[in-house]
Amino acid sequence: MVHTLPPLPYGYFALEPYIDAATMQIHHSKHHQAYVDRLNDAISLHPELAALSVEELVAKVGKNVLPASIETAVRNYGGGHANHSLFWTILAPLGSSNSGPTGSLRHALADEFGSFDDRFKNAFYDAASRFGSGWAWLSITPARTLVVESTANEDSPLSAGNTPILCLDVWEHAYYLKYTRRREYIIQFWNVVNWDQVSENYEKAMA
Ligand code: MN3
16 A cells, blocks of 8 residues: 555544544544545556655646546545645644744745734635635745635645645535534634644745
8 A cells, every 4th residue: 555544643632622523533534544545546556656655646636647547536535635634734732833823934924914813814714715625725836925725625736836834624524513614613723723833834845
């Protein structure tokens, strides 16, 4: 097996009460595992792709370089695997790493959005409020600027050449056990963002 489910860097209960344990368990052990399994199935007949990371695979989506028979599988299941793998790492229990962006990311957000709590969070809220299933992102463009974006389904910013550093899964499976409205989930999400990790992702992408 080429791709494996990464372990959560905290327990299922760690993000309570903002993201509940039942949601985390199902989301990680069922949904994410299914994406990993289906990606492995899809690429099992293509040993030439076995050495590529999931991020490298997803970056090839839409460029006519993947075998046509597995393009959609890589887009959906590879995207699902890559997206969730980032998502788990940018979450952290309340009180650990949640005090806000640090270092050069803090300055870059101020430069790009003017105000963090108002304009950046509003832009992210709008991206997360997209119609239907998908994701909201804070990404870095090839021109090395920050951008808030939204993708449908399991599409990844990597396929468009951007590097995601923060994300929020807004599929119903990510929140419906606890929240009846997506807007409440989006607002509560900020309590459990691992800003140390997001800032580290930023430094790495800009290096
Ligand atoms: Mn999900």
